[in-house]
Amino acid sequence: MGEKRSNNTVYNVNYHFVWCPKYRHAILERIENSLEASFRDVCDKYGYEILSLHISPDHVHLFVSAHPKHSRSEIVRTVKSITAREMWEQHEPFLEEFLWGGGFWEKSYYVGTTGDVSTDTIEQYIERTEHV
Numbered sequence: 001m002g003e004k005r006s007n008n009t010v011y012n013v014n015y016h017f018v019w020c021p022k023y024r025h026a027i028l029e030r031i032e033n034s035l036e037a038s039f040r041d042v043c044d045k046y047g048y049e050i051l052s053l054h055i056s057p058d059h060v061h062l063f064v065s066a067h068p069k070h071s072r073s074e075i076v077r078t079v080k081s082i083t084a085r086e087m088w089e090q091h092e093p094f095l096e097e098f099l100w101g102g103g104f105w106e107k108s109y110y111v112g113t114t115g116d117v118s119t120d121t122i123e124q125y126i127e128r129t130e131h132v
Helices: 028-046 072-096 119-128
Strands: 004-006 009-011 014-019 049-055 060-065 110-114
Touching: 014 072, 028 049, 028 060, 028 072, 072 110
Parallel strands: none
Antiparallel strands: 004 009, 014 060, 014 110, 049 060
C-alpha cells in the first residue's frame, strides 16, 4: 500500500468491501478456486489492485486499491456482476440447488475506506498548516 501516481494524480484510495451470496448460503467454499480466479481477472482488467481477498463459506472480504476516478459503487457493481455471471456459467448445476430465485450475490454490501494516515494525523496536519 502507499501512494500511487498517474498523469495528474497522486492517490492512496483503498476500499474494504464485504458481501454475501444470496440468502447467505454457505456455498462459496465449493467454488472458492474459480471465484478467486474470477475476482483476480476482473480486478486486473479494470485496474483495481487486490490488497487482500478472503473467501469465507458465506461471505467475501475484498480489500482493493483503485484510482479515484472509480467510485466505490462502480467497483462493487463491476466485481459483483462479472463474478456472478462467471460463477453461473461455471457452476450452474451446483448453484441451482441453492439459488432458486436467480442472482448470486445479495444486493447489499459493506464498504469502508482506509489509507496510510489516521484521521487524527490529517486533522493535526490541517490545523498546523499555515493557510495563506
